[in-house]
Amino acid sequence: MIDYAAVITILVVTTLSGSAGALALKKGMNDLPELRLKLVLTNGWIYLGSFLYILSAVTNIVLLKFLDYSIAFPMTSLTYVWTVIISYFIFKERLTARKLIAVILIIAGVFIISQ
Template identity: 50%
Template sequence: MIYYLILIGMTIMGSVAALFLKKASQFTCLKQLILNINLYIGGVLYFLSALLNIYLLHFLEYSIVLPLTSITYIWTMILSYLVFKEKITIKKIIGLALIFAGVILITVL
């Protein structure tokens, strides 16, 4: 059970990393990007997320870990709504529902 909690934490970390990289993408010149703290925070979070992924692969099956990383899309939509005020459309909700259904099927079966 602890490994699934770590996996959820890993997916949240990956989604937050993408958030920082999105913030870093708002630059006008390469120097601004290189000096942007968001680039480094996002990179470190992605790196830590990758380390957790490797750790989990030691204990869980590959056919479980990789599909469950799709949970990242759920956190990403929530963060994009909260931080960037992006719209949540019915298509996005249906897509996330299908991802969630897939996650349930993979973990239960």
């Protein structure tokens, strides 16, 4: 018996941490005046982004315990939805009609695959 609340929680943690991890890495790289290993290794955003990516990978592996791969993997595309939303608020990126349509299509696709 699948515990759907647990699966949804794991899915949200997987996708949100993957998106937040990528955005933290972007922030960390944007903060660097030049690309040097010492600067990368002393940037807290890089560590946060790396941690969140690892969390995303681990929870994704756990998700595979509960769902078929053909369902779990497409569901991780929700990461793109989080990325659009977070980018809008954090990086002040434009939310265009195309992006909104893409987000709606991703959510619809995930819903259809999950049925």
